[in-house]
Amino acid sequence: xxxxxxxxxxxxxxxxxxxxxxxxxxxxxxxxxxxxxxxxxxxxxxxxxxxxxxxxxxxxxxxxxxxxxxxxxxxxxxxxxxxxxxxxxxxxxxxxxxxxxxxxxxxxxxxxxxxxxxxxxxxxxxxxxxxxxxxxxxxxxxxxxxxxxxxxxxxxxxxxxxxxxxxxxxxxxxxxxxxxxxxxxxxxxxxxxxxxxxxxxxxxxxxxxxxxxxxxxxxxxxxxxxxxxxxxxxxxxxxxxxxxxxxxxxxxxxxxxxxxxxxxxxxxxxxxxxxxxxxxxxxxxxxxxxxxxxxxxxxxxxxxxxxxxxxxxxxxxxxxxxxxxxxxxxxxxxxxxxxxxxxxxxxxxxxxxxxxxxxxxxxxxxxxxxxxxxxxxxxxxxxxxxxxxxxxxxxxxxxxxxxxxxxxxxxxxxxxxxxxxxxxxxxxxxxxxxxxxxxxxxxxxxxxxxxxxxxxxxxxxxxxxxxxxxxxxxxxxxxxxxxxxxxxxxxxxxxxxxxxxxxxxxxxxxxxxxxxxxxx
Numbered sequence: 001x002x003x004x005x006x007x008x009x010x011x012x013x014x015x016x017x018x019x020x021x022x023x024x025x026x027x028x029x030x031x032x033x034x035x036x037x038x039x040x041x042x043x044x045x046x047x048x049x050x051x052x053x054x055x056x057x058x059x060x061x062x063x064x065x066x067x068x069x070x071x072x073x074x075x076x077x078x079x080x081x082x083x084x085x086x087x088x089x090x091x092x093x094x095x096x097x098x099x100x101x102x103x104x105x106x107x108x109x110x111x112x113x114x115x116x117x118x119x120x121x122x123x124x125x126x127x128x129x130x131x132x133x134x135x136x137x138x139x140x141x142x143x144x145x146x147x148x149x150x151x152x153x154x155x156x157x158x159x160x161x162x163x164x165x166x167x168x169x170x171x172x173x174x175x176x177x178x179x180x181x182x183x184x185x186x187x188x189x190x191x192x193x194x195x196x197x198x199x200x201x202x203x204x205x206x207x208x209x210x211x212x213x214x215x216x217x218x219x220x221x222x223x224x225x226x227x228x229x230x231x232x233x234x235x236x237x238x239x240x241x242x243x244x245x246x247x248x249x250x251x252x253x254x255x256x257x258x259x260x261x262x263x264x265x266x267x268x269x270x271x272x273x274x275x276x277x278x279x280x281x282x283x284x285x286x287x288x289x290x291x292x293x294x295x296x297x298x299x300x301x302x303x304x305x306x307x308x309x310x311x312x313x314x315x316x317x318x319x320x321x322x323x324x325x326x327x328x329x330x331x332x333x334x335x336x337x338x339x340x341x342x343x344x345x346x347x348x349x350x351x352x353x354x355x356x357x358x359x360x361x362x363x364x365x366x367x368x369x370x371x372x373x374x375x376x377x378x379x380x381x382x383x384x385x386x387x388x389x390x391x392x393x394x395x396x397x398x399x400x401x402x403x404x405x406x407x408x409x410x411x412x413x414x415x416x417x418x419x420x421x422x423x424x425x426x427x428x429x430x431x432x433x434x435x436x437x438x439x440x441x442x443x444x445x446x447x448x449x450x451x452x453x454x455x456x457x458x459x460x461x462x463x464x465x466x467x468x469x470x471x472x473x474x475x476x477x478x479x480x481x482x483x484x485x486x487x488x489x490x491x492x493x494x495x496x497x498x499x500x501x502x503x504x505x506x507x508x509x510x511x512x513x514x515x516x517x518x519x520x
């Protein structure tokens with residue numbers, strides 16, 4: 001009988017997602033656990049290793065004996081960026097700035113590089129997307145020249161580290177992290193492994209030298225930061241640079257900040273000579289007019305902790321197609337659809353056969369619910385062709401039952417509106433302390449808000465005739481209609497509702513309230 005031979009099975013290759021660690025039996029392009037693309041890699045059997053204790057870089061000390069002055073924030077020279085960073089950039093901190101192509105990231109950081117450069121703190125600007133000459137042309141255009149600003153065009157990680165050893169900067173700006181690659185790893189620049197290696201190497205150098213680092217990152221089609229999610233966990237601060245390419249406004253929003261709050265925003269204005277910070281950007285979101293026009297209403301939104309006065313516009317026209325259009329710009333379409341339904345159901349405004357266009361002014365995007373009441377009033381104003389007072393702001397969230405709910409920061413919003421010269425406001429009940437000299441009207445539901453709209457006294461209606469099947473009598477739209485109703489034995493129409501005392505007499509002069517029934 002032949003002797004049996006014991007065979008050892010060859011280890012089968014295994015695959016693992018580098019993002020979430022999910023193990024897979026075969027390679028796939030997209031991880032089924034975290035839905036990340038291109039993150040599944042092959043790995044072999046991991047041998048069991050025991051790490052022995054090694055030398056330490058510095059002995060551990062009580063936290064009270066650690067010098068905190070070395071981590072004091074230093075200004076970047078751009079106050080709006082300092083506001084978002086929490087007072088400035090901390091030595092050794094790594095900041096990731098991401099945004100859409102063409103939004104102005106490189107222009108802003110080149111300006112920061114020139115203003116932050118000094119005798120004690122040199123600045124090294126490394127570009128991997130442009131040549132040094134192209135960056136110099138932009139620096140001439142925005143006047144971002146400094147003797148202590150060093151410029152290098154590199155795409156290799158080793159060369160970047162060599163420039164850091166040579167210049168010894170206090171601030172490093174890398175534009176962008178997706179264009180730098182390490183020769184020790186396979187893969188093209190911008191791949192997950194390359195991005196992790198480049199970011200990890202620069203973070204180590206920044207912590208060892210106490211050098212602040214600003215990394216520019218790309219974004220995907222849906223606006224999220226490109227590259228592995230691990231990149232956002234490694235860096236200290238993550239900033240999002242937002243703005244419409246066809247508008248002047250640019251906003252830096254903090255997503256993650258280990259040294260400050262994440263509810264601060266910085267506002268900038270982009271023009272031909274560069275990008276400038278806006279300490280008071282409310283003027284960009286308003287339209288200057290000699291007299292109020294229908295379909296516009298002002299509100300106060302909170303961008304982080306900063307109140308901004310913004311204008312909401314609505315336009316309604318008769319639809320020429322079976323399905324009326326609902327078009328928005330700067331507003332969320334699902335929320336606009338909800339507000340239109342509430343205005344029609346609880347406000348009595350007929351919107352079914354109207355094309356409705358809603359937009360904001362100045363390129364600002366209103367996503368918080370505090371603008372609901374202003375949108376509803378703008379739609380009602382456009383429907384009735386009734387302009388709202390130019391010194392009125394509306395603040396409040398509108399619910400599906402027609403109620404007007406409270407929002408956060410009402411007092412800060414009213415204080416900002418009062419500072420800009422607005423004297424009247426429609427707010428939810430119990431707004432808190434009101435600025436002196438400002439008239440506030442509390443509205444509990446959308447019906448009260450629409451009844452508080454002051455409307456121009458309308459001219460007397462022209463007489464109209466109606467052919468009646470019996471007797472051939474003709475009646476007018478005014479008193480004749482009433483007599484006709486009495487002749488038919490019907491109850492006379494209800495008397496007109498008394499004016500709502502929502503505004504002082506000087507504001508109500510020449511105006512009368514518009515009932516919600518009339519807005520249709």
